[in-house]
Amino acid sequence: MKENSVTIPRWFDRHLHVRDGDMLRIVLPCTLKQRATGAIIMPNLADPISTIEKAKAYRDRITALLDGSDFVPCMTLYLTDHTDPEEVVRGFEEGVWRAVKLYMANQKGQGGTTGSAHGVKDLLGRYPVFEAMEKHKIPLLGHFEAVEEDVDEFDREIVSVDRDLKPILKSFPGLPVVFEHLTDGRAADFVAEVDHNIHATVTAHHLMINRNAMFWGGMNPGHYCKPVPKRETHRAKVRQYVTSGNRRFGAGTDSAPHDESVKSRCYGCAAGIFTALSAVELYTMVFDEDNAFEHLGPFLSENFLALYGMRVSSETMTIERQGWHLPESVSSQLIGTPTVKVFKGGADLPWKLAG
Ligand code: DOR
Numbered sequence: 001m002k003e004n005s006v007t008i009p010r011w012f013d014r015h016l017h018v019r020d021g022d023m024l025r026i027v028l029p030c031t032l033k034q035r036a037t038g039a040i041i042m043p044n045l046a047d048p049i050s051t052i053e054k055a056k057a058y059r060d061r062i063t064a065l066l067d068g069s070d071f072v073p074c075m076t077l078y079l080t081d082h083t084d085p086e087e088v089v090r091g092f093e094e095g096v097w098r099a100v101k102l103y104m105a106n107q108k109g110q111g112g113t114t115g116s117a118h119g120v121k122d123l124l125g126r127y128p129v130f131e132a133m134e135k136h137k138i139p140l141l142g143h144f145e146a147v148e149e150d151v152d153e154f155d156r157e158i159v160s161v162d163r164d165l166k167p168i169l170k171s172f173p174g175l176p177v178v179f180e181h182l183t184d185g186r187a188a189d190f191v192a193e194v195d196h197n198i199h200a201t202v203t204a205h206h207l208m209i210n211r212n213a214m215f216w217g218g219m220n221p222g223h224y225c226k227p228v229p230k231r232e233t234h235r236a237k238v239r240q241y242v243t244s245g246n247r248r249f250g251a252g253t254d255s256a257p258h259d260e261s262v263k264s265r266c267y268g269c270a271a272g273i274f275t276a277l278s279a280v281e282l283y284t285m286v287f288d289e290d291n292a293f294e295h296l297g298p299f300l301s302e303n304f305l306a307l308y309g310m311r312v313s314s315e316t317m318t319i320e321r322q323g324w325h326l327p328e329s330v331s332s333q334l335i336g337t338p339t340v341k342v343f344k345g346g347a348d349l350p351w352k353l354a355g
């Protein structure tokens with residue numbers, strides 16, 4: 001018999017973009033309505049969150065919009081070639097940030113994704129920072145994708161595993177690492193098997209679509225994100241680890257809002273998929289399809305939360321088998337403010353988060 005509801009502890013989004021200004025005002029309430037206890041807030045703003053002062057000010061702007069919610073915005077530091085190890089440690093010890101985000105850029109200053117042009121060009125040059133992080137057990141959240149022009153788009157992740165990640169793990173055996181938005185089955189095998197304190201976040205969209213989705217009905221900007229969705233065998237492999245209950249994998253939506261004007265333009269479409277409005281329901285669909293409800297709670301609400309200084313919530317949330325119509329987009333009433341297209345917007349979803 002199929003269950004009609006599932007009750008799990010309130011969840012935590014281990015990877016979230018909320019942006020700033022009008023966009024922040026539009027998208028933050030979506031995650032609050034999804035009953036998250038908090039989220040890892042990504043630092044890739046136009047002016048990256050690369051200092052203690054910026055992180056504090058950004059946290060204040062988020063907190064000002066919480067409207068009485070107990071949501072915990074867990075800040076991250078944007079690592080650059082100039083980040084000072086002492087500041088990394090100080091910000092962590094003062095409770096300003098809980099982790100450091102690694103984006104990489106190539107020698108031309110081209111980053112692999114939105115807001116990554118200020119990312120690290122000289123990874124070896126960052127080893128003194130990793131050393132300090134290892135000593136203080138500060139988690140490294142890595143966007144592990146090679147950024148060189150001659151690396152095939154669909155191999156960027158596995159090239160980075162071999163070239164960047166493995167040497168880091170070898171040099172810093174005590175460094176806690178989270179492999180962000182994992183998409184490649186070979187990377188999943190590595191994370192599952194390696195003897196290291198390493199975990200991986202997985203998005204709802206990467207569990208649901210393969211690379212064909214970028215070409216449905218012609219080029220489809222709504223399915224373009226970084227890392228790009230991979231071939232079906234990779235999607236299936238990653239999903240197998242997730243829904244079989246492997247504790248090294250946890251939910252991180254990478255919900256990444258972009259205004260329609262930059263998202264749907266035919267040249268230079270921005271990378272990012274917005275799922276914050278229905279993330280819990282999307283993940284629930286995946287576990288339902290795989291008959292794996294016993295693993296939904298750990299994946300959404302438990303796995304490696306301690307790494308971020310979070311506890312498993314003592315409060316619960318219930319997701320019910322109940323159809324509802326997912327809006328096409330979110331926006332505010334104000335003219336000139338962003339409009340964000342929703343992943344699977346316009347579809348009827350079979351699960352609904354109660355209350
Ligand atoms: O698709 C993506 N969008 N991937 C990222 O890594 C960043 C994100 C964004 O900030 O838009």
Ligand code: ZN
Nearest residue numbers: 015017042254
């Ligand atoms: Zn991201």
